[in-house]
Each structure stands twice: as structure tokens, then as C-alpha cells.
Amino acid sequence: MREILVVGGGYAGFYTAWGLEKRLRPDEARITVVDPRPYMTYQPFLPEVMAGSVEARHAAVSQRRHLRRSRVIAGTVTRIRHADRTATVRPADGPERELRYDVLVVTAGAVTRTFPVPGLTEQAIGLKHVEEAVAVRDRLLTSFDRAAPLKPGPERERLLTVTFVGGGFSGVEGFGELLSLATALLKRYPEIAFEELRFHLVEARDRILPEVTDRPGEWVVRSLTERGAQVHLNTQLVSAVDGHVVLSDGLSYDSGLIVWTAGNASNPVVHNHTDLPVDERGLLTVRADLRVGTPEEPVPDAWAAGDDAAVPDLASPVPGARTVPNAQHAVRQGKLLARNIAATLHGGKAEDYVHHGLGVVATLGMGRGIFQYRRLVVKGFPAWLMHRGYHVLAVPTWERKVRVLAVWLTAALFGRDIVSLASVQDPRAAFVAAGSPEAPGHGKR
Structure with missing residues (x-):
């Protein structure tokens, strides 16, 4: 044995x-x-x-x-x-x-690669695990709930500002999907105008998506910009203390959500x-x-x-x-x-690993994507369908494939669920508050 x-x-x-x-x-x-x-x-x-x-x-x-x-x-x-x-x-x-x-x-x-940027570890969320993806979603939904009743001002602007640091596949896909969610949320939040959303993508190099060639990468930047995003190339995050973002190009602003996707170590x-x-x-x-x-x-x-x-x-x-x-x-x-x-x-011989790439495909939000295989480039809705088709086939086990397809079908019929469960990150808060001496009715039977 x-x-x-x-x-x-x-x-x-x-x-x-x-x-x-x-x-x-x-x-x-x-x-x-x-x-x-x-x-x-x-x-x-x-x-x-x-x-x-x-x-x-x-x-x-x-x-x-x-x-x-x-x-x-x-x-x-x-x-x-x-x-x-x-x-x-x-x-x-x-x-x-x-x-x-x-x-x-x-x-x-x-592991997620980080740099000694002031405030980064205190403010940012990564995007490598399921828990982080859920936390980012809940943070955005909660920000919409909190911003809706506020009058225009610094706090409302901060809540509606999102910053992604890192322009690789993980960062661009996450940025595009969250921008798509935020835009869709506007239908349910008439108090918030599209012009109030501030989405910033920060990349230290002179291009995003290094896995694709220059022209498709430029198209992705244009696509994100047309959707209201701001893409900062050749730019680094200098500070994020207390959520105040300072970029190397001189821009500074308050951001309610900072997501770090600047590579692995x-x-x-x-x-x-x-x-x-x-x-x-x-x-x-x-x-x-x-x-x-x-x-x-x-x-x-x-x-x-x-x-x-x-x-x-x-x-x-x-x-x-x-x-x-x-x-x-x-x-x-x-x-x-x-x-x-x-x-x-069993006494046999090991094989060498040889794999010819199948191309690269990325989602940029609901109904948007990009695919490239050598010189072949597919953009928009067809690329988005290719992204979903490839990954539902690639995810292991038939049980997971069926569950994912069922959620996609449900979302197509009824739309995405927009309920925030941010309270699960502190599940005892309501119980503790109810038992505090200041709680209404405390001590009564």
C-alpha cells in the first residue's frame, strides 16, 4: 500500500x-x-x-x-x-x-501577489476565492442601498465608486461583470443616475489582457470606456488609506470598493x-x-x-x-x-506534457465577450456565448454543469437576483444588538 x-x-x-x-x-x-x-x-x-x-x-x-x-x-x-x-x-x-x-x-x-501600498491590505478585496467574489457582490449591492437615500455629495459619490487594480484576465473579467451588474441595478434604483457610477480600472502596463494581441486589447478598452468606465494604463496604485485612492497619474478620489487582481506569487x-x-x-x-x-x-x-x-x-x-x-x-x-x-x-513510462492552446476567451459582462485564436477574433455576443459554452463544458462533474445551466436559465427568465447578504459576514450582529441594554424592549418578558 x-x-x-x-x-x-x-x-x-x-x-x-x-x-x-x-x-x-x-x-x-x-x-x-x-x-x-x-x-x-x-x-x-x-x-x-x-x-x-x-x-x-x-x-x-x-x-x-x-x-x-x-x-x-x-x-x-x-x-x-x-x-x-x-x-x-x-x-x-x-x-x-x-x-x-x-x-x-x-x-x-x-497566492495573491501584493505590494507595500499604504492602506491596501486594510481596504482591498482579492478575487481568487469564492468568498471574495461574494463579498465584492454584496459590497456593491449594499453600497447601492446606502447611496440611494443620500443627497448628492462626497459620501454618495464614494459609495458609487469602484476601483479594480490589475488588467489581466481576472481583473478585466471581474471589472466587466461588475460594471454590467451595476448598470443593470439602475433599473431598480431610480434614485441613482448612470452618470453617478464611477468605475476605474488601473493597470501598470500600457495595455490590458496581455494574452490577446494589441488590436483586440484596444477594442476591449474602447468597449469598457463606451460603457462609462475609466481605464488608467501605465498607472499604479500609490495609496488606498481609508479608501482614498491615489494613482501615479495624479488622480485621487474616495472609493467605496477596491478589488485587487494584480497577479499571483x-x-x-x-x-x-x-x-x-x-x-x-x-x-x-x-x-x-x-x-x-x-x-x-x-x-x-x-x-x-x-x-x-x-x-x-x-x-x-x-x-x-x-x-x-x-x-x-x-x-x-x-x-x-x-x-x-x-x-x-505499474512499471510503465511517463508521457511529456504537450498542449497546443485552444485560444483565449473572456467575458466582459452580460452579453459581451472576446475570443481570440491566432488571427481569428470574435467580439461581442457570440464571444460571450462561446465563453459560457466552453466553461460549462470545462467545469468538472455533470452535477455542477446542470446546476450552472439551471441558474443561467432562471436568470434569463427572471433576471439576476439583487439581494445582498452582506450580513452573513457578521452573522451574530443582530443577535448581539438585540441583547444589548440599549435595545428596545430589553429585559421585558
Whole structure:
């Protein structure tokens, strides 16, 4: 009975464990998955979760429901000592403990990259997890409720101002979807005019969506601008103290909502707390067959994939290229990891990872999108349909596909739900307030 430890239950980790369950007999190996969250987040759906087009739970795939033969531990791996075949695990509750393994799979995923911008950690919300997408949506809906009865002034303007920092796919899709939601909300809030909405997208480079070519990227900027947004290129966030945004181009304003989507950083556990080889970026050095190590010196019984692995891109004409950290690669690498590990355990040979891109597709809000495959560019409603079609096919399990389709059909018939549940972030507030001495009727029976 071999012990296989999977560090991280994201795309690559989930698909690795799922595939190993199908390829290995129960008496061949025991699979353990360690992740702080008991679900895999389907991140391409987060912008639509934020806009209310997809239910939050439908963007999360339960590990325990679908990894039926794996042991799932809700916790964090804090150190890996592959020389001893041990990993230190910090569970959600209780003391740390050591786990021994025979085969290691590192798919811990990246973390949000931040910079020492004053006020950033106190004011901003990320967009990497379901909880963050829900919080952004509830914050916007609550801001509309609070702004509607106010007279024109600084507080009303602050509540109706949104700032996204980061012009990659996550930032642009989230920005476009939230702008679409805010515009749709105006029908239900006659007190608020379209001209009062202030949506700012801040990008440090001279273009957004680096995965597409220049002209489609310019079209996206024009499209967002025509919808009332302000796109700041070659601009950085200088300060966000108390929600007062200061940009490097000299503009400053108060923003009721700040969303940070300025890229990812290597996982600290991989970067600083393992004896496995890493490159200058803190990513695991990985061979084309997804073994950790170099072609000349593979590390025995160690595999890696996903955002924390510098996987050679054999499909790229550029020498030394590495696969980009996105869902398209992570899913396919996870599937190949399962095949390769099972093959080696059965005495077979591991395959190299080669994947030719299927193009890039992004949603820019309800009914708007962009798709590019080489020189072919599709814009607007057809691209939006392609985005939805691709991702409903890509999300794992038929159960999740059906649930997502059902929500889309319901929204098409009745519109998006615009109820804010921001109070769930402090569920005891009403109970505590009711029991305070100042509460009406306190102490009466």
C-alpha cells in the first residue's frame, strides 16, 4: 500500500486525485489530499459569481463528494522534507502533525501577489476565492442601498465608486461583470443616475489582457470606456488609506470598493519551506513529464503541476518557454499527472506534457465577450456565448454543469437576483444588538 500525498486541492490537485482513483485499485495506494478549503474553486466562474450570474456554491466542487476514495484533510502543509518523505500539516484545529508518504504531488497553487501600498491590505478585496467574489457582490449591492437615500455629495459619490487594480484576465473579467451588474441595478434604483457610477480600472502596463494581441486589447478598452468606465494604463496604485485612492497619474478620489487582481506569487511553502529545487521565481523546477527536477537529475517520487510549477512548454516555438499559469494548463496537467503516476507505479513510462492552446476567451459582462485564436477574433455576443459554452463544458462533474445551466436559465427568465447578504459576514450582529441594554424592549418578558 503506497501513500500518495497531494499538496493542494485546486485544479491540478483535484484532477490528479480524481484520476488516480480511477486508475489505481484500492489496495494499490492510499491517496491523501491536503488543502485549507474542502472544495476546488472553479475560478473562471468567479466574475459571474460576483455579478450574480452563477451561484457561489456552484463554482465550488466538493472534494469529499467526488474524491470518494481519498482521505481529505482540511489544513495547510507548512513544510516538506522530501529527503525524509515527510510533510508537516497544520490542520484547521489541533496541533501540527507529520505525514509520511511514498509519492509526493505538489499542486499547492499560487497566492495573491501584493505590494507595500499604504492602506491596501486594510481596504482591498482579492478575487481568487469564492468568498471574495461574494463579498465584492454584496459590497456593491449594499453600497447601492446606502447611496440611494443620500443627497448628492462626497459620501454618495464614494459609495458609487469602484476601483479594480490589475488588467489581466481576472481583473478585466471581474471589472466587466461588475460594471454590467451595476448598470443593470439602475433599473431598480431610480434614485441613482448612470452618470453617478464611477468605475476605474488601473493597470501598470500600457495595455490590458496581455494574452490577446494589441488590436483586440484596444477594442476591449474602447468597449469598457463606451460603457462609462475609466481605464488608467501605465498607472499604479500609490495609496488606498481609508479608501482614498491615489494613482501615479495624479488622480485621487474616495472609493467605496477596491478589488485587487494584480497577479499571483509563488506559494510561500514551495518557495521557502521545502528541500525541492526551485527556480529564480520560486517555482518548482519541473521536467516535461511533470517530475520535479531536471532532465539530467529527476527527483525520485516527486511530481508537480499548476501555478507552482515551471513546466516546460513544448508546444511553444520559444526555447525555454514555460506554460502560463492558467486553468487550461492546470486541468490538463492534473489529468496527465494521474496517468503518469499510475503508469510508473505499474512499471510503465511517463508521457511529456504537450498542449497546443485552444485560444483565449473572456467575458466582459452580460452579453459581451472576446475570443481570440491566432488571427481569428470574435467580439461581442457570440464571444460571450462561446465563453459560457466552453466553461460549462470545462467545469468538472455533470452535477455542477446542470446546476450552472439551471441558474443561467432562471436568470434569463427572471433576471439576476439583487439581494445582498452582506450580513452573513457578521452573522451574530443582530443577535448581539438585540441583547444589548440599549435595545428596545430589553429585559421585558
